[in-house]
Amino acid sequence: MPPASLPTPRTALLVATLAALAFTCSAHAQQFRTGQVADSYAQNCASCHGANLQGGSAPSMLDDVWSVGGDPESLARAIRDGVPEKGMPAWGQVMEDKDVRAMVIYLQEQRTKFQNGQITFPAPADSISVQSELHTYQLNTWVGGLDEPYSLAFLSADRAIVTEKKGALYVIENGQRAAEPIKGLPEIFNQGQGGLYDVVPHPQYAQNGWIYFAFADPGEGGSMTRIVRGKLQGNELVDVQTIFQARADLYIPASARVHWGGRMVFDRDGMLFFSVGERGQRDHAQDVTRPNGKVHRLHDDGRIPAGNPFVGQADAVQSIWSFGHRNPQGLAFHPVTGALYDLEHGPRGGDELNHVEKGRNYGWPVITYGIEYSGAGITELTHKEGMEQPITYWVPSLAVCGMNFYTGDLFPQWKNHLFISSLAAEELRRLEIKDGQVVKQEIIFKGLGRIRHVVGGPDGALYAMLPNRIARIAPVQ
Ligand code: HEC
Structure with missing residues (x-):
């Protein structure tokens, strides 16, 4: 793979790293x-x-x-x-x-x-250009001055809103972040991994103006993932309605500060799917009387769809679509097949990509490819009857987060490929899925910091949420 242009030594390093990486998922667990x-x-x-x-x-x-x-x-x-x-x-x-x-x-x-100033961190490159396998692209800072942007939603060609994990929400207009955050969001539990997560416009946003938010809700009994929707009026969120909120006794004590999930996606019929992580309570993932460790499905106004798998089952949380999940931080529908995929932040060595189907059990914590962060085992089981296998998993873990299929026109060869983001590995990867199998993976870039999400823009560019900015990935001019 010949380097395209080498404006900085950092790009040279990056290109060399990309060139050196061949993908075999070498599967062995590290001991301490x-x-x-x-x-x-x-x-x-x-x-x-x-x-x-x-x-x-x-x-x-x-x-x-x-x-x-x-x-x-x-x-x-x-x-x-x-x-x-x-x-x-x-x-x-x-x-x-x-x-x-x-x-x-x-x-x-x-x-x-x-x-003593003996350790300093080199600032990641502001812009890079890379010849990847299928396209040569340029990455530039699109909007800077952000603090852990988590998600981005385009409301029109030149207007978007961005969430920051700490609980702030901003309008971006013509590539400029508004000076003041949007007012009117509910209170957000911003501790540990808790915060403001996904933002998604209604599929008919242009007609009805609804925008959906997922966040860690500070309830009486602790915290749980909650979904609201509201309308933007000037720089204020108005008409805020709760779409999903767990019963107060199902909230998890505030000392548990991990795994809220918090990703949302609408299907072609306008149903809202969203993820709730297991909140550090592993066994809850197998318990359908609890909302955590699940992917859920609701009508756009929060009503329970009659076809949900646990409708009518006494005590079950009626919005559950699938269970046995640890921390699903990515959700996306395949643009052609319509299949739902979940990208799940696993334990050490247990990050997973799953094809999510109605009523199925994805196994956590009974089966997993991962181990404890301490190196101790979790279970000897990776397979079990009645539990689904991931489409792929990563050892060592990338610490995966958000994902999206590319559907734009700027990069024709990337059409319908899945782009996944990662935190610890600091990688944006491209995955090709054929007949339900991952047949190819490529690192698009690495080393620009933790990436929380990647979103396709109406202009056909890809937008990556980096630690303090949104980067735009577009063809080299
Ligand atoms: C899975 C994530 C994770 C891993 C892996 C991890 N830690 Fe931590 N560590 C945390 C979190 C989260 C906290 C903060 C706990 C709290 O808020 O009280 C923490 C807190 C600490 C603290 C206390 C910091 C303070 O502010 O008082 C020390 C010391 C520490 N870790 C050392 C280590 C060392 C050494 C290792 C490796 C052997 C390690 N950690 C691995 C998540 C991790």
């Missing part, structure tokens, strides 16, 4: 690796705390802000005992005391280096 402490940090901790300890889904280790106290004994205790309900695994079973001590010293050393 002792020895080089920087290695074992990279293997065991970087996926959440960041490759350079700068933070990611878990706090930074460099900023000297601690919830456990920054002294060596508190750090060692945090590592050994973890905070499982907040997503920090307990490592005491798999790390020897000497390894815990080495890790604490490593964390302290890195923090000191950072404070």
Whole structure:
């Protein structure tokens, strides 16, 4: 694959990386690796705390802000005992005391280096151009100055709205973010992985003006994924209606700060599908009396469709469409076959792409290809009768998030290919699906930061949500 143009060394590196990557999903689980402490940090901790300890889904280790106290004994205790309900695994079973001590010293050393200015993070390239397998493209910052953009919805050719995970919502007009956030959203639970997630316009938005939002709702009994819709009037959301809200007793205590799901998609008939992660309560994924760990289906106004699989079953949550999911952060319909796919953030080594069908059980936590973040096993089972197999899975995990099929005209060879985003791996990948199988994967770019979603624009470009900006991917001029 010959590099197209090499404006920066970073692009050269990127192109070289792309060229060097051949796809075989080499499937072996890593144990906790002792020895080089920087290695074992990279293997065991970087996926959440960041490759350079700068933070990611878990706090930074460099900023000297601690919830456990920054002294060596508190750090060692945090590592050994973890905070499982907040997503920090307990490592005491798999790390020897000497390894815990080495890790604490490593964390302290890195923090000191950072404070002395010996660790700095190179800013990711603002723009790159890459010759990928099927198309040469250019990536440019489209809108900057954002804080963890989560999703983007185009309302017309030159007007869009963007959600930020922390709970803010902005209009973007002609590629410019509005100065003030939109008012009128309900209160949002912005702790841990909780926040504001997807935004999707109604299929007949031009006629009815409805815009749908998924977010972590701070309820009385804790938090749960909730869906509302509203209309944009100037810079304010009005006529807000709840489309999905769990019963108060099914909310999960606020100490659990993981796995809300929060992706939505409409099918061709105007039915709304959305995902709710298992909220860190694994067994709930198999329990159809609970909303978490499920993909749901509702009419656009929140009514239960008569054809839902658990309608009439006493105690079952009537909106459930499929179950046994961990944290489905991507949902998309195949533009030709109409099949529904879910992209599921798994445990370590257990990210999955599933073909989601009515009433089916996708197995979590009874079957999985993943293991605990600590390296301990979850189950020996990867298959079980009555439980569905993923179409593909990733070992090691990419930490997958949002996805979309490409349906634009700017990149004809990408038509109907699936683009998936990832957090820890910082990759945008292109997948070709033929006869329900993934027959090809390509990394489109890597190393520009965590990617939460990828959306096709009305102009045929692809828009990727990067850590503090939206990047536009279009053919080289
Ligand atoms: C699956 C994600 C995940 C992995 C993997 C992980 N952590 Fe954590 N860690 C967290 C989260 C989330 C928190 C914050 C918990 C809280 O809010 O109390 C945390 C907190 C911590 C803290 C306390 C930080 C503070 O602010 O007080 C330390 C120390 C820590 N982790 C060390 C490690 C080390 C060392 C490893 C690797 C051996 C590791 N973590 C792997 C998610 C992770």
